[in-house]
Amino acid sequence: MVLSEHAVIVDDGRVTDVLPLVDAREKYQPSVFIVKADHVLIPGFVNAHTHAAMSLMRGMAEDMPLEPWLQNGIWPVEKRWVSAEMVRDGTELAIAEMISGGTTCFSDQYFFPEIVAETAVDLQMRAMVGTPIIEFPTAWAADAAEYMHKASDLVHDPYADHPLVSTCFAPHSTSALSDKSFLELRVLADQLDVRTQIHLHETAHEVASTLERTGKRPFDRLHELGIINASLLAVHSVHMSATDIEVFAEKGVSVAHCPRSNLKLASGIAPITSYRDAGINVAIGTDSAASNNTLDMLAEMRAAALLAKTSAANAAALSASDVLRMATLGGASALGLAKETGSIEPGKWADLACVDLNRLHSQPVYDPVTQLVYTASADQVTDVWIAGKHHLDNGQLTNIDTDHLLRRSSEWRDRFATPHS
């Protein structure tokens, strides 16, 4: 629904009223009154899947398929360099970029999730922090038991009822965990009432090689283990059968669609019009900047819309307003935050983004929604509020020292680019 000449009233971080501007002028005497002509005000984007700290690896390994990209490009650097300090700097770079582009909430999966959460709190960004769970040792934990132990700690305290940060379990993919660990994770998730997210059927290779190795596709194994349920966020899900899609719909699974990462790693194009038609909630994510290479939800929405049209051989298959909903309320629903964010409604947090359409390449405007989705770029986002706090003010980040941040980012690049001896 598009409203013009309307006002959004914010009090104590939450939206309290949405009404015609003329009525607002009579009814309210605000302490701060902001007018934005030629702009659209939208719910802040919910980036439903990223690995924020990997922004430091943006451009580090290019033009490679998923498996060698991970094995030869990403993992050796992670093995050597991942640390609390690296995660803090990388997450800050990602949050700065995301806020600048209108994103007010992100769902993360990375090592040192307690640092991701702390960084989000420090910068007052909304986040769903996924705690990694795998069998093999990293700088963060030694085995599945320790990952789960640390993950449970994070859920309990201090994020059980935090206004900005919530947590979930993030087993990397089916190959990363034994059946025993998955069953433990499921029990723990039920006990703690915590959601789960997992990379699932991202590439044809993942599906085929798992089937060959284990006799089961990843989807079938998860289904048997009882992980395919309403608190699951399935990430990517590019290679899915019609039956798989029926099961997703029946169980109430959400899908995080990451179209540009899927293209860049040559993974394919997820069947999101089929998901939508089956009644599955679809969210949109950027994936990490190491495979995309920007955390730009405007670009991601546009890619989702354009790809769906050609995939379905129907230019009407997915409209601009469909993808705008996926990138906002769809994301909030996928993270279990639909009561808190994702739309501009009284009672929800004031997580808002303002986009300037008065640019050469966005003019003239026939319809603000199609013009937003099909023409706007991240630099047109002028103002962003998270829980009512003004984070981006006329294009300037209010809360982050970007010069210092860029210097630290360059230092990490110099370390990562050092040849492995």
Next chain:
Amino acid sequence: MVLSEHAVIVDDGRVTDVLPLVDAREKYQPSVFIVKADHVLIPGFVNAHTHAAMSLMRGMAEDMPLEPWLQNGIWPVEKRWVSAEMVRDGTELAIAEMISGGTTCFSDQYFFPEIVAETAVDLQMRAMVGTPIIEFPTAWAADAAEYMHKASDLVHDPYADHPLVSTCFAPHSTSALSDKSFLELRVLADQLDVRTQIHLHETAHEVASTLERTGKRPFDRLHELGIINASLLAVHSVHMSATDIEVFAEKGVSVAHCPRSNLKLASGIAPITSYRDAGINVAIGTDSAASNNTLDMLAEMRAAALLAKTSAANAAALSASDVLRMATLGGASALGLAKETGSIEPGKWADLACVDLNRLHSQPVYDPVTQLVYTASADQVTDVWIAGKHHLDNGQLTNIDTDHLLRRSSEWRDRFATPHS
């Protein structure tokens, strides 16, 4: 090839030298000396296919397949409103956007090509102006004979040997011309030594319906008529057989690839890695802003690279440097301008664009080419020169009154949006 700490010497509109900065400081005493740290200097983009004036219809008809989009969305408005004045204003809007995004040359197809050419000259933009040739009457001409007559006039004078503007014949598509007219066009093109561009096999519907109606596919008909030759620029060419591709390669045809327009109209994904592997020259075009919706060659390059990877199921199928070449020298070759523009080489025009990589979403930089292609957006283009003239200076257009232009664009929108009585 990436050179760092180098200087480009420009004299009288042309590049005269490219050499290390230290040597340049010794060898030259320039009257103007511009230093751009953290920027990349690239050949200006060649937008190999657009309909510039249609920028006024940006967003006018959305989420519709090609045929109804033309028949119900675009053509009724064109029939009522196309005029010299509309073409001038629309072309100016397009040129302003293109220069702002680093494009220094565009290939156009629209009515009133003499106005397109005049506008390009007025704004000192490089252009290949395609003269429309169809059988049916429009505000510009009554029948094929008059289109060809007017087109020939434009070729002769004043653009036979103009430093900025050249011309070519632009029959809209095979369904727009009789065999007789195509044969006349071919003779005329040979006599005048003029290139031809045509929309060819853009949609599966175009191929199937033409085959059904005439017993021949558009490609086969053009081939029989002798139009498939080295002076042809085939636009879109999404639906091509392996044999068609062999013929293109053998005859030396160039292809203008318009990936985002093809996605948006649900036309499909052109097989450009097959073209590249066959040795066919591929250029990149935005198509018009009515089907894309921006004339943004950075976004178009990125889309071309990402789509090719997934189409070929190989993330290495098309690299960042491959698409950068297509968007610059590939375009210049497709327009017969490879000796004039498309690369930074002594003797060519100084058609240059400078892109700032010192932005949050482009940092850190491991490789300037991949960072340019996979992260940069049009607003990062800070400076543009065409034939040495400084058109964009620190993000400001030097030659165009944008406020006035945006006002006129809004006026056209108001006219176009008036219901047809």
